[in-house]
Amino acid sequence: MKGRTLARHGKEGLKNLGRNSWMSFASISAVTIMLFVVGVFLLLIVNMNSFISSVEEDVEVQVYIELGTSDQEQAELEQQLKNLDHVESVTYLSKDEGLDRLIDSLGQDSEAFESLRDENPLNDAFIVQASEPQQTEAVAEAASGLSYIDSIDYGEQVVEQLFNVTKILRIIGLVLVAGLMFTAMFLISNTIKLTIVARQQEIQIMKLVGATNSFIRWPFFVEGLLLGVFGAVIPIAAITGGYHYLYTNYADKLSIDFAEILPVYPLTLQISAVLIGIGVLVGIWGSITSVRKFLKV
Amino acid sequence: MIELNNVSKTYANGVNALNNIDIFIEKGEFVYVVGPSGAGKSSFIKMIYREERPTEGSIQIHGTDLMTLKEKHVPFLRRKIGVVFQDFKLLPKLSVFENVAFALEVIEEPKDVIRRRVMEVLDIVKLKNKARFLPDELSGGEQQRVSIARAVVNNPRVVIADEPTGNLDPDTSWEIMEILENINRNGTTVLMATHNREIVNAIKKRVIAIEGGRVVRDEPKGDYGYER
Numbered sequence: 329m330k331g332r333t334l335a336r337h338g339k340e341g342l343k344n345l346g347r348n349s350w351m352s353f354a355s356i357s358a359v360t361i362m363l364f365v366v367g368v369f370l371l372l373i374v375n376m377n378s379f380i381s382s383v384e385e386d387v388e389v390q391v392y393i394e395l396g397t398s399d400q401e402q403a404e405l406e407q408q409l410k411n412l413d414h415v416e417s418v419t420y421l422s423k424d425e426g427l428d429r430l431i432d433s434l435g436q437d438s439e440a441f442e443s444l445r446d447e448n449p450l451n452d453a454f455i456v457q458a459s460e461p462q463q464t465e466a467v468a469e470a471a472s473g474l475s476y477i478d479s480i481d482y483g484e485q486v487v488e489q490l491f492n493v494t495k496i497l498r499i500i501g502l503v504l505v506a507g508l509m510f511t512a513m514f515l516i517s518n519t520i521k522l523t524i525v526a527r528q529q530e531i532q533i534m535k536l537v538g539a540t541n542s543f544i545r546w547p548f549f550v551e552g553l554l555l556g557v558f559g560a561v562i563p564i565a566a567i568t569g570g571y572h573y574l575y576t577n578y579a580d581k582l583s584i585d586f587a588e589i590l591p592v593y594p595l596t597l598q599i600s601a602v603l604i605g606i607g608v609l610v611g612i613w614g615s616i617t618s619v620r621k622f623l624k625v
Numbered sequence: 626m627i628e629l630n631n632v633s634k635t636y637a638n639g640v641n642a643l644n645n646i647d648i649f650i651e652k653g654e655f656v657y658v659v660g661p662s663g664a665g666k667s668s669f670i671k672m673i674y675r676e677e678r679p680t681e682g683s684i685q686i687h688g689t690d691l692m693t694l695k696e697k698h699v700p701f702l703r704r705k706i707g708v709v710f711q712d713f714k715l716l717p718k719l720s721v722f723e724n725v726a727f728a729l730e731v732i733e734e735p736k737d738v739i740r741r742r743v744m745e746v747l748d749i750v751k752l753k754n755k756a757r758f759l760p761d762e763l764s765g766g767e768q769q770r771v772s773i774a775r776a777v778v779n780n781p782r783v784v785i786a787d788e789p790t791g792n793l794d795p796d797t798s799w800e801i802m803e804i805l806e807n808i809n810r811n812g813t814t815v816l817m818a819t820h821n822r823e824i825v826n827a828i829k830k831r832v833i834a835i836e837g838g839r840v841v842r843d844e845p846k847g848d849y850g851y852e853r
């Protein structure tokens with residue numbers, strides 16, 4: 329194909345949008361609505377996922393050291409903990425720091441505990457972080473076999489339930505997004521098909537005056553691509569703008585200490601790219617599959 | 626050269642439109658195809674540019690065997706044959722200019738050549754001043770002239786016209802005939818289905834008469850033949 333023909337196809341595709349303005353409007357509206365819904369869901373799911381991850385990552389094993397353990401024995405224990413499988417890091421936490429942390433985490437009711445500072449009931453501890461949150465239990469079990477240990481705490485039930493819940497949440501999220509995308513693809517390509525069925529006769533005429541199939545297909549390809557791009561404009565603007573507003577005004581309210589709402593960038597850029605991608609794919613797919621049916625003249 | 630051997634056509638609904646047709650048309654000939662409505666003239670013509678395929682027999686166009694011609698080569702056959710369709714077949718959303726230009730765009734002519742050539746033929750069919758009009762802003766006769774312009778714009782070797790004067794007033798009809806004769810004088814084969822007695826009897830050419838799907842008459846410099 330010559331360059332000028334490619335340029336012709338591009339121009340023709342753009343012109344066709346105008347020539348079939350009502351049909352184009354219908355298709356672009358369908359793309360717009362679906363991409364908007366998909367975009368909002370993506371935002372929710374990506375945020376939920378990051379939220380879950382930070383909750384999971386907050387899971388740690390507290391290894392309390394037996395009273396009267398010497399410094400050398402303590403160093404030995406630290407080394408042994410570091411040598412366990414699936415251990416990411418081992419941090420020393422003195423009983424005073426431990427109490428600070430406890431009091432901090434209690435927030436408003438903390439004053440009652442201030443009196444404990446004189447008679448700290450806690451032991452010194454090692455905080456062990458598993459390489460993967462799911463390995464926390466295994467690490468705790470392995471650590472319990474070591475000596476110089478007073479007790480081990482990792483919130484057994486809480487951790488197990490947490491992982492069960494997060495697993496389910498992730499699956500639900502994935503299914504929702506996948507289902508939405510398929511519905512979107514189906515609806516959009518159907519709308520585009522309707523607009524092309526109306527042009528069946530034109531396609532036949534083009535063939536009768538000597539156009540090859542690819543010559544006919546190209547402008548439709550361009551048209552589908554443009555439908556996708558134009559359909560993505562409003563959802564991208566709305567989602568980026570809306571998220572920006574939400575983030576600047578309500579970030580604190582939407583965050584719980586360690587788990588924070590994701591920053592506007594690069595998240596909205598990534599979602600914009602995904603939306604354009606889906607729009608273009610669906611547009612091209614819808615128009616090309618519909619044209620194919622009418623090319624047999 | 627157009628050669629039909631023992632061609633028959635039965636449509637999917639069972640209508641038997643052509644029966645054992647044998648026709649040989651030399652390169653550069655001018656041929657009228659006459660016959661009553663429903664005789665099979667359009668069916669015969671549609672075989673030549675492969676809109677329809679015969680159910681029996683064989684067709685050769687300029688050495689191309691239409692029976693074995695692959696689907697992907699059909700567009701190239703059609704580019705060598707300019708067709709004036711009985712129902713015009715104009716692209717409804719394209720302007721007059723764009724409709725005619727389409728035949729040149731498919732063969733990837735440069736833009737300036739397209740422009741020049743399209744304006745030339747629009748001048749010949751007297752539609753230069755309506756180049757920007759859409760088909761449904763034109764009268765039937767004007768649409769027919771656009772169809773003629775599109776058929777001849779790429780200097781095809783064969784021009785097939787299915788009742789090209791069907792919707793035209795007598796004056797314009799004669800002008801169209803002049804166009805077709807001019808093309809023919811340059812060596813293009815012209816095949817024209819018509820009901821126009823005056824023209825056939827005045828501009829004497831070979832006449833093939835079809836009735837009930839059979840060739841009933843084939844004579845050089847023939848008459849229209851049917852009495853009123």
Ligand SMILES: Nc1ncnc2c1ncn2[C@@H]1O[C@H](COP(=O)(O)OP(=O)(O)OP(=O)(O)O)[C@@H](O)[C@H]1O
Nearest residue numbers: 636637638640642661662663664665666667668669
């Ligand atoms: N696509 C089709 N499917 C079924 N039957 C058809 C089809 N096209 C034509 N026919 C039938 O074939 C016969 C011949 O039709 P054709 O169009 O060839 O006649 P014609 O000689 O061109 O008539 P006219 O002078 O009215 O244009 C008619 O009986 C018609 O009903």
Ligand SMILES: [Mg+2]
Nearest residue numbers: 666667711787
């Ligand atoms: Mg006819």
